[in-house]
Amino acid sequence: MDKKAEYFMQQALKEAQKAWDANEVPIGAVIVMQDKIIARGFNQVETLNDATAHAEIIALTSAFNFLGAKYLPDATLYVTIEPCTMCCGALYWSKIGKLVYGSSDPKHGGLSLLNSATKNINPLHPKTEIVKDILASECVILLKEFFKSKR
């Protein structure tokens, strides 16, 4: 078990809970450099009336502002659910060092859609390390419970 990855994924889950509390699909993200969280984000599509206001985009913009830099090769983004193709594209441009996600998303996940057994397209930067299945159950259960509460 990767205790450090689990710790930061717990922090991403806290962000996801903030999304739930705002009646948003509960997905959260944190960006980490040298074991410190430098940016946080949670899904705010409804609150901001902005279809692009995903947790990852908000965390990335915050990290760019914090560092005054547009590339993040020494940073790791932790996100509770696999990023969509838009967010994978944003991570590509950011040249992020590492992506860690909780649960896969077969429907919208950029890696699931593009980098599968049949499709050999990497939507991320070739230098970006990828780790998945960190607290996957917790991450996906939060999402499922949210949608169940809406029915």
Next chain:
Amino acid sequence: MDKKAEYFMQQALKEAQKAWDANEVPIGAVIVMQDKIIARGFNQVETLNDATAHAEIIALTSAFNFLGAKYLPDATLYVTIEPCTMCCGALYWSKIGKLVYGSSDPKHGGLSLLNSATKNINPLHPKTEIVKDILASECVILLKEFFKSKR
């Protein structure tokens, strides 16, 4: 010739010129509803130190704000260069009615990379109409001249 499309692409080219004037890769976009421009954007990656600050994203965010809505099914986005996979993803989430672009981008264009003869993935919403090659020469020449001026 589609005079209306050419008119709005000229407006997108004006946005691209603003990018050049700010020493940014010259790509511009406008969003049109009922023959009126409701949002504009030009590439501001360097100015904002934000790798996601592409012309399309800036125009989309502006349109969401203007309309107070997160979907744009009745809008058309005109952009000088084919959108990258990130911007295609953003357009997907926006459910934009129509995408019109000037020149294709074989290296980063989302449609060129994913929706080619060999790869049958549509990165846009299935209901989004796509038109290309509007003032393609003008759009790509601006880009090439910019990079030439940098060498």
